Structures are given as structure tokens and as C-alpha cells.
Amino acid sequence: MDVVATAGHVDHGKSTLVRALTGMEPDRWAEERRRGLTIDLGFAWTTLDGGRTVAMVDVPGHERFVGNMLAGVGSVPAALVVVAADDGWSAQTAEHVAVLDALGVRHALLAVTKADVADPGPVLADAVARLAATSMGRVRGLPVAAPTGRGVPELAAALEELLAGLPAPDRSAPVRIWLDRAFTIRGAGTVVTGTLAAGSVAVGDRLVLGGREVTVRGMHALGEPVERAGATARVALALRGVAVEQVARGDALLTPGAFRATSELDVVLTSGDAGTLPAEPVLHVGSATVATRLRPLDAGAARLRLAAPLPLRVGDRVLLRDPGTRTVLGADVRDVDPPELRRRGSARLRGAELAGRAPGGAAAGAELARRRVVRAADFTAMGWPVPAxxxxxGPWLLAAGLVDELAARVPQVVTRYRQLRPLEPGPPAEVVRRALELPDVDLVPAVVRPPLALREGRVVAAEAALPPAVQRAVDGVRARLAEAPFAAPDANELAAAGLGPRELAAAVRDGQLLRIADGVHLAPGVEREARARLAALPQPFTLSQARQAWGTSRRVAVPLAEWLDARGVTERLPDTTRRLR
Structure with missing residues (x-):
């Protein structure tokens, strides 16, 4: 399905032309039909002779309903501009065309109606020339007399040719449907309508609307029930999980997690000067309308603060309108999470920076370099592609070269920490995280490189070293244990050797001693030796037999036996004897 907006003055016969093309009445309200005046958005569709299906959004032409007009054209890729042969280019025509130009619409067709009332030639030439100066360029124009059918087949054929030249929509993109209607239907509940400009929707999909999750319980496209619809399409979705009173025109139906609601953004105007707009213009995007405060930056850039957050992405096109002068300017969104402007001259520098980069890979790399570290989901939700x-x-993205830069700083952090705490093997990972200003401790392993290693939650040297005096004392204890593996020195002996609680803890962390219990330290590998000696005893055995096999005192034997029980080497039986497992 293709979608086209019909734009033009109220008296130019837009609705009559839509009826002639589609055979449908686009005006939904009785007052519209009574007054012959399009007040709100109208919808009609048809299948052209070549087989293409087109949906038409008939937008109001009267100046009092420009807000409704803007809600109808925001998501539409092509336009049918309607001018009357007996009236010509009007102020409302100029306003509609200015909107299409500001939106950057590049695909359009011109219809000069009432060709049976006046000579269409002069108006056709004038309108084509005026449109050539806009984003639509040189458009094809055709004279039409809708009541008699003159020119309607030719217009339909030209419309089919126009649609064939439209770029293919991205159906793998996330869904963002700006809603233009919400109502209830018995048996279906809340129903919303909008233009699916990208992505695809299926019955059963879970989407987000106004911060709440909703489920698509049913869907219609062109009046027929469908299980799935792909862009571009006009769709009506029956939703579960939201009441109709909670939905308004301008709300957006979104793929969960794919968009970031923002109240502050930086834009670059596509034409004109921010100085021509008031301090509080109205922002239009999709079908949404939001009051805005504008701060000019430099080089055609501006910072906008929105009265209500909107799900915007980098690369979106928005409209800024002055309600007083009716000036409409287009603007491209360049940042939906902009940095603060604190220093004098920062606004000027920021404006130059924004104007000098267009959304894309290079700009994404520069943005990631500015942020240094960001969650990948947040980065893509802003509209940035992931730089190559x-x-x-894990869930994080780091700027190019940042891991190497941070890894080069880690040895300094470790050295400084050990200078302050020589009995500790190295700083905890959390200390390194803070020193490097990383947002998550899970990023620390990525910046730890040999000869450093992450061991038991600390960044240590692969060959950690104790202070010389402590190392000499530990070496003396290990030499003693090499001769008598179970002769653990007592507290007085350890203190005499200069090994207090902190020194012993450092030796244990360094893997040079094994703590069995308070006051009992043995050499690594004692488990294997203890098991070997117990294997020579008749099973089961008593604690006294174990103590004699180990050649040690009860002070050592009791905690050693319990330590072996806890490690599953031995099993204590109900009669207090033990056996090897």
C-alpha cells in the first residue's frame, strides 16, 4: 500500500477529486459535507489500474484548521497538490506547499481542478514554476474536471507512476505510528489509526503507548482485517491494555525500547533563520503538536525545550511554526540528549558543531567519542547507528580507542593503591571503576591486561609480591611447614616473626599460606598430604588417630578435621568417627 496526502485550498475541489479517484467520501463529519469544507483529516483508498493500492489522506485547506493539516502530512511520503483553475495559487496553497517543503517532501503530483470552469493552462504553468523552487522540484501537472471525469484516468495513471518511484520503506525498522484518531468499537474496544511509515505490525505484537504496554488484538488496513501490515500503510489497530480516554491525537505507538522520550533536543534548520521564529514556537512532528521554547545557537542551529516529551530520534524532521505570522520552518533533529551549555561561547561552538555534521556513521563516531561510554540500547534508541x-x-559501547586508553591507566591506579596499602595485593575492581570513571564495574575486566589480572574481585599483578620483610617471614614459615606440614606455628611464634593479622591475610590472598581457622595457617597443598596420611588408617578412624597420623597437636587437628569435612574430603559419622569419602 502507498499513502499520499492531498493538499490545497478549501475551494479547490480536493474532496471532489478524492471522490472521483477513489469512489469514496473522505469527509467523515456531517458538518463537513453540509458546508463543503474539510475540517478534519479524511481518508479514502483505491486500487489503481496497474494494481497498486493507494490510501489518500485528505487534509483541511482552511487556515483555521492548519493544525489538523499538519497532523495529516507528517508521516506521508508523497503529496497530491490541488489548485483550482478558476482561483489559482492562494495563500492557503502557499502555506500547504511551505509545509511540504519544510518536511522535505520530494515526491509530488499537481492537479489543476475545475478545468471545465476556466482555462487550466496559466494556473498549471504558474503552479509548476512555484513548486519547482521547493523540495518537490519539477512536478508533473495535469488538468482535471472531477465532476465530469475529465482528466481523472490520466491523473490516476500519473499517480501510479509517482508511487512506483517512491523509495522502498524500511520494514525492518522499529515501529512509530503517530496516531491521528482514537475511538471505540463494540467488541474491539479501543481502536487507533495512523500511518505506518516504517517497520511492520502484526496481531499479537506488544507495543508501548504513553508509557504503558499494549497488545495489538486486531488490525484493519483499508477496511479489511489483516494479520500483518508492512510500511507504508494506513492501519487501524484494536488495542488491549489502554482505554480510549487515555489516547489523544499526537500520541505515538512504539516498538518497546526503540525510542527515547526527550524534552530537550538540538536541531539544525533546513532553511531560514532561527531568529525569524519567536521564543516560543509550536513544534509539529507526525500528528503531534507541542509548545516549545527556542534558544538560537549558531549557524542555523537551535536548542528546543518541549512542554511535553516526545519519542524523537536523530535524523527526524520536525516543523517549527510561528502561530502569529504562520511562518513554518523545517528542522532536522541532531541530538535528543544534548550536553549542557555552561561556558561563555559554548552555544556558538555547539551550533557550529551541529551544523558541521549530518546524521550518519561519522557523526555517530563523534557522538560516541563525546559520550565515551554508553549503553548500546540507549545509543541506538537515540537514532545513532553503532560505529564500526x-x-x-556486554550491554555497553565504548568509543574507538577508549579501551586502550583506559588499559594504559590501570597500572598507575594499581601502583598508587599498593603504595598506600602495601599489604593488599591490589585495588578492588570498584576502586578501579571509580578511578577510570566507568559507569559499571563489569567494564573493568575489559581494561585489565597482563601483567595485571583480575583475581577474586581485585586487580593484581600476575605475580603479586609481598613487602620484602613480610615475604622473608612467610618464607620462614613455609620452610618450617615443608619439614612438618601440620606443625602450624602459634600466635606468639607468628607475631615474633612479624606476621600479624594483616600480614597473614596478605599472604593468604597471595596464595602463599592457607588459613584453616583463626590462628591456624598451613601451606598450600596440605589437603593432599592430609588425605594421603588418612588413607593409611583403618576406616573409620578417630580424631586421635588422625592427629597421630598428622603428627600435630589437638589445636591444629580439630580445625583441620572440620575443614576437611567442610570440603568433602572426609565424612563425620554419628559416633564422631570419620572416614574418607
Whole structure:
């Protein structure tokens, strides 16, 4: 399905032309039909002779309903501009065309109606020339007399040719449907309508609307029930999980997690000067209308603060309108999470920076470099592509070269920490995280490189070293245990050797001693030796037999036996004897 907006003055016969093309009445309200005046958005559709299906959004032409007109054209890729042969180019025509130009619409067709009332030639030439100066360029124009059918087949054929030249929509993109209607239907509940400009929707999909999750319980396209619809399409969705009173025109139906609601953004005007707009213009995007405060930056850039958050992405096109002068300017969104402007001259520098980069890979790399570290989901939800040279670590993205830069700083952090705490093997990972200003401790392993290693939650040297005096004392204890593996020195002996609680804890962390219990330290590998000696005893055995086999005192034997029980080496029986497992 293709979608086209019909734009033009109220008296130019837009609705009559839509009826002639589609055989449907686009005006939904009785007052519209009574007054012959399009007040709100109208919808009609048809299948052209070549087989293409087109949906038409008939937008109001009267100046009092420009807000409704803007709600109808925001998501539509092509336009049918309607001018009357007996009236010509009007102020309302100029306003509609200015909107289409500001939106950057590049695909359009011109219909000069009432060709049976006046000579269409002069108006046709004038309108084509005026449109050539806009984003639509040189458009094809055709004279039409809708009541008699003159020119309608030719217009339909030209419309089919126009649609064939439209770029293919991205059906893998996330869904963002700006809603233009919400109502209830018995048996279906809340129903919303809008233009699906990208992505696809299926019955059963879970989407987000106004911060709440909703489920698509049913869907219609062109009046027929469908299970799935792909862009571009006009769709009506029956939703579960929301009441109709909770939905308004301008709300957006979104793929969960794919968009970031923002109240502050930086834009670059596509034409004109921000100085021509008031301090509080109205922002239009999709079918949404939001009051805005504008701060000019420089080089055609501006910062906008919205009265209500909108799900916007980098690369979106928005409209800024002055309600007083009716000036409408287009603007491209360049940042939906902009940095603060704190220093004098920062606004000027920011404006130059924004104007000098267009959304894309290079700009994404520069943005990631500014942010340094960001969650990948947040980065893509802003509308940025992931730079090819970015480093992914779990859910995080790091700027190109940042991992190497941070890894080079880690040895300094470790050295400084050990100078202050020589009995500790190295700083905890959390200390390293803070020193490097990383947002998550899970990023620390990515910046730890040999000869450093992450061991038991600390960044240590692969060959950690104790202070010389402590190392000499530990070496003396290990030499003693090499001769008598179970002769653990007592507290007085350890203190005399200069090994207090902190020194012993450092030796244990360094893997040079094994703590069995308070006051009992043995050499690594004692488990294997203890098991070997117990294997020579008749099973089961008593604690006294174990103590004699180990050649040690009860002070050592009791905690050693319990330690072996806890490690599953031995099993204590109900009669207090033990056996090897």
C-alpha cells in the first residue's frame, strides 16, 4: 500500500477529486459535507489500474484548521497538490506547499481542478514554476474536471507512476505510528489509526503507548482485517491494555525500547533563520503538536525545550511554526540528549558543531567519542547507528580507542593503591571503576591486561609480591611447614616473626599460606598430604588417630578435621568417627 496526502485550498475541489479517484467520501463529519469544507483529516483508498493500492489522506485547506493539516502530512511520503483553475495559487496553497517543503517532501503530483470552469493552462504553468523552487522540484501537472471525469484516468495513471518511484520503506525498522484518531468499537474496544511509515505490525505484537504496554488484538488496513501490515500503510489497530480516554491525537505507538522520550533536543534548520521564529514556537512532528521554547545557537542551529516529551530520534524532521505570522520552518533533529551549555561561547561552538555534521556513521563516531561510554540500547534508541570501530562490552559501547586508553591507566591506579596499602595485593575492581570513571564495574575486566589480572574481585599483578620483610617471614614459615606440614606455628611464634593479622591475610590472598581457622595457617597443598596420611588408617578412624597420623597437636587437628569435612574430603559419622569419602 502507498499513502499520499492531498493538499490545497478549501475551494479547490480536493474532496471532489478524492471522490472521483477513489469512489469514496473522505469527509467523515456531517458538518463537513453540509458546508463543503474539510475540517478534519479524511481518508479514502483505491486500487489503481496497474494494481497498486493507494490510501489518500485528505487534509483541511482552511487556515483555521492548519493544525489538523499538519497532523495529516507528517508521516506521508508523497503529496497530491490541488489548485483550482478558476482561483489559482492562494495563500492557503502557499502555506500547504511551505509545509511540504519544510518536511522535505520530494515526491509530488499537481492537479489543476475545475478545468471545465476556466482555462487550466496559466494556473498549471504558474503552479509548476512555484513548486519547482521547493523540495518537490519539477512536478508533473495535469488538468482535471472531477465532476465530469475529465482528466481523472490520466491523473490516476500519473499517480501510479509517482508511487512506483517512491523509495522502498524500511520494514525492518522499529515501529512509530503517530496516531491521528482514537475511538471505540463494540467488541474491539479501543481502536487507533495512523500511518505506518516504517517497520511492520502484526496481531499479537506488544507495543508501548504513553508509557504503558499494549497488545495489538486486531488490525484493519483499508477496511479489511489483516494479520500483518508492512510500511507504508494506513492501519487501524484494536488495542488491549489502554482505554480510549487515555489516547489523544499526537500520541505515538512504539516498538518497546526503540525510542527515547526527550524534552530537550538540538536541531539544525533546513532553511531560514532561527531568529525569524519567536521564543516560543509550536513544534509539529507526525500528528503531534507541542509548545516549545527556542534558544538560537549558531549557524542555523537551535536548542528546543518541549512542554511535553516526545519519542524523537536523530535524523527526524520536525516543523517549527510561528502561530502569529504562520511562518513554518523545517528542522532536522541532531541530538535528543544534548550536553549542557555552561561556558561563555559554548552555544556558538555547539551550533557550529551541529551544523558541521549530518546524521550518519561519522557523526555517530563523534557522538560516541563525546559520550565515551554508553549503553548500546540507549545509543541506538537515540537514532545513532553503532560505529564500526566502537568496542562492545556486554550491554555497553565504548568509543574507538577508549579501551586502550583506559588499559594504559590501570597500572598507575594499581601502583598508587599498593603504595598506600602495601599489604593488599591490589585495588578492588570498584576502586578501579571509580578511578577510570566507568559507569559499571563489569567494564573493568575489559581494561585489565597482563601483567595485571583480575583475581577474586581485585586487580593484581600476575605475580603479586609481598613487602620484602613480610615475604622473608612467610618464607620462614613455609620452610618450617615443608619439614612438618601440620606443625602450624602459634600466635606468639607468628607475631615474633612479624606476621600479624594483616600480614597473614596478605599472604593468604597471595596464595602463599592457607588459613584453616583463626590462628591456624598451613601451606598450600596440605589437603593432599592430609588425605594421603588418612588413607593409611583403618576406616573409620578417630580424631586421635588422625592427629597421630598428622603428627600435630589437638589445636591444629580439630580445625583441620572440620575443614576437611567442610570440603568433602572426609565424612563425620554419628559416633564422631570419620572416614574418607
Amino acid at each position: 570501530d566502537a568496542t562492545a562490552v
